[in-house]
Amino acid sequence: MKISLTINYKKHKFDLPVNRTLSELLRSQGFWSVKQGCVAGDCGNCTVILDGRAVNSCIMLAVQADAMHVETFEHIDMATEFAPLKEVLMDFGDIDCGYCMPGMMMAMKALLVKIPDPTEEEILDALAGSVCRCTSSVKPVAAISEALRLMRGKW
Ligand code: FES
Ligand code: FES
Structure with a gap:
């Protein structure tokens, strides 16, 4: 299935199986800050911000994020913001x-x-x-x- 996704303010297009989770997709694109802990929605290690809301990306399908903006830890500037x-x-x-x-x-x-x-x-x-x-x-x-x-x- 084809989706478009903005990751850290950069637009991407993907053609992927419907069962691919958002965390799997992000990690396959090199966003290694998205950790895989429990992979069941219980630990929060895979948390990303999706259209302003913190979500567990391991229990969300990538296709559900179609046309949305996802922000990962890679985008956080530790030197200034935090x-x-x-x-x-x-x-x-x-x-x-x-x-x-x-x-x-x-x-x-x-x-x-x-x-x-x-x-x-x-x-x-x-x-x-x-x-x-x-x-x-x-x-x-x-x-x-x-x-x-x-x-x-x-x-
Ligand atoms: S890996 Fe534990 S909530 Fe996603
Ligand atoms: S899981 Fe090791 S410091 Fe939190």
């Missing part, structure tokens, strides 16, 4: 393999675009579907919450 987060993560020092981080950051960005100054509850809610196998999610979520506190008003 600079405070980088520093806080280093301070916390307990992020282990980092496998969960791209998905968590995409969930965080989707939240910030919608709510520039989120409450603690809104942050926790946005990250509720993001699982970190190394640290039981406690440290990354704490680091992200702290970074958002530092970024308040700068987004």
Whole structure:
């Protein structure tokens, strides 16, 4: 089936089987930040932003994203957009393999675009579907919450 998809502000056309998931398609195009964890919609490691909404790309068919815009972690500029987060993560020092981080950051960005100054509850809610196998999610979520506190008003 033929679809068109804008990935990180660049237009693409694909001819693919209807059962190809969005995460499979993105990884086949070299967007390796889209991780494959559970591949069942439970861990959030494959989170991308689709037309402004954070989605689990492993349980979505690529054809469902036809004519939409998908943003992956490759498009996030860590040097500017998320600079405070980088520093806080280093301070916390307990992020282990980092496998969960791209998905968590995409969930965080989707939240910030919608709510520039989120409450603690809104942050926790946005990250509720993001699982970190190394640290039981406690440290990354704490680091992200702290970074958002530092970024308040700068987004
Ligand atoms: S890999 Fe998609 S939710 Fe776990
Ligand atoms: S740091 Fe390893 S999965 Fe989160």
